[in-house]
Amino acid sequence: MTECFSPEVRDYLPDLVHGRLGDVDAATLAAHVEACEACTAEVALLKEARRTAPPAPAVSIDSILALLPVVTVPPHVTHAPSRSDVSRGRSVIWKVLAAVAVVITGGMLANSVNMQPEVAVTSPHVPAIVPLAQATPETPTVAGASLSLVAGVQDLTDAQIKTLLAELDDVEAIPSLEPDQAVIPVVDTEPIP
Amino acid sequence: MTFQNRSGAETDRDLIDRWLAGDSRAATALVSQHADALARFAVSSGEREEIEELVQDTFVRAFSSLDSFRGESSFRTWLFTIERRLMLDRRRSERRQRATVEVRAGDSATDYTALDALLAEETESRVRVAIDSLSPTQREVFTLRVEQGLSYREISHVVGTTEGAARVHYHNAMCAVKEFLND
Numbered sequence: 001m002t003e004c005f006s007p008e009v010r011d012y013l014p015d016l017v018h019g020r021l022g023d024v025d026a027a028t029l030a031a032h033v034e035a036c037e038a039c040t041a042e043v044a045l046l047k048e049a050r051r052t053a054p055p056a057p058a059v060s061i062d063s064i065l066a067l068l069p070v071v072t073v074p075p076h077v078t079h080a081p082s083r084s085d086v087s088r089g090r091s092v093i094w095k096v097l098a099a100v101a102v103v104i105t106g107g108m109l110a111n112s113v114n115m116q117p118e119v120a121v122t123s124p125h126v127p128a129i130v131p132l133a134q135a136t137p138e139t140p141t142v143a144g145a146s147l148s149l150v151a152g153v154q155d156l157t158d159a160q161i162k163t164l165l166a167e168l169d170d171v172e173a174i175p176s177l178e179p180d181q182a183v184i185p186v187v188d189t190e191p192i193p
Numbered sequence: 194m195t196f197q198n199r200s201g202a203e204t205d206r207d208l209i210d211r212w213l214a215g216d217s218r219a220a221t222a223l224v225s226q227h228a229d230a231l232a233r234f235a236v237s238s239g240e241r242e243e244i245e246e247l248v249q250d251t252f253v254r255a256f257s258s259l260d261s262f263r264g265e266s267s268f269r270t271w272l273f274t275i276e277r278r279l280m281l282d283r284r285r286s287e288r289r290q291r292a293t294v295e296v297r298a299g300d301s302a303t304d305y306t307a308l309d310a311l312l313a314e315e316t317e318s319r320v321r322v323a324i325d326s327l328s329p330t331q332r333e334v335f336t337l338r339v340e341q342g343l344s345y346r347e348i349s350h351v352v353g354t355t356e357g358a359a360r361v362h363y364h365n366a367m368c369a370v371k372e373f374l375n376d
Binding site: 042 | 216217228235318367371
């Protein structure tokens with residue numbers, strides 16, 4: 001058998017056998033092997049060595065994956081908002097809107113009282129708030145009502161304040177869109193034997 | 194004359210980045226791609242028992258320190274390096290254990306080795322016998338080059354030597370195999 005006239009080529013014969021060379025390089029090297037008796041014999045030897053490699057036992061991928069460490073997610077990675085997050089966000093928005101609506105309604109009410117003094121705000125339990133100029137001895141008046149409602153509240157009796165607060169509690173400016181939580185009573189049952 | 198090798202390192206790099214970002218499916222792809230090669234390398238290096246445990250340990254070690262993988266070598270080369278260290282640790286441990294029972298089991302071990310060699314000659318081709326007769330380092334380099342298709346640079350990473358030394362080991366191994374076959 002003649003020796004190979006370019007021995008450095010033999011370095012790449014295992015790459016040729018494994019298909020690790022690019023198409024052009026593989027074609028060049030294959031042409032050389034075809035013309036070189038020594039390289040042809042060596043390629044045959046390499047293929048035989050690969051073919052007779054001892055068989056490896058099958059490895060279970062799942063058993064390996066079960067042993068791997070848990071994936072750690074970096075803290076900067078954001079996650080999609082959950083349903084509870086969305087619900088909490090909506091609830092806060094509605095609370096803010098309700099507060100704004102109460103303030104605006106209160107302001108409009110105060111203005112209407114000032115603009116139309118002949119129409120008294122009446123309540124079966126609370127004395128009407130009328131300007132001092134129109135107050136009569138029969139009509140219970142609130143001192144300073146023409147200035148502000150807050151000043152008038154200071155002069156109410158304890159019973160009147162309680163009544164007023166009870167009525168305010170019944171007023172809901174904006175109805176809640178969220179359903180009330182269902183309360184399921186816990187009933188004592190017989191223990192399961 | 195030089196030839197360019199194809200490289201699959203980019204795909205592995207992508208999978209590693211995905212796994213580090215929290216995509217556990219990337220681990221499945223990485224393990225599936227390299228588990229068989231690790232098992233073959235272990236068998237070719239002379240391991241006969243608990244191959245699956247060895248491959249498992251290799252992956253566990255690799256994934257536990259995956260954030261330190263810098264990509265200077267391919268992922269498969271890195272796995273081979275880890276597996277080789279585990280095999281060396283295992284052999285050291287076995288040598289220590291063997292030394293403690295050598296007096297009792299010495300003769301029977303010699304008988305088994307002779308019988309094993311006889312069976313090997315009958316069942317395996319002469320090429321396999323020639324490879325098995327190489328020195329441990331030559332066989333390791335020859336196996337990585339011929340059976341796994343690693344480059345000399347990759348072999349130098351796995352074995353812990355220089356690229357030139359890996360090349361010399363391979364050529365010496367090839368000469369020894371040819372001599373064995375010509376005898």
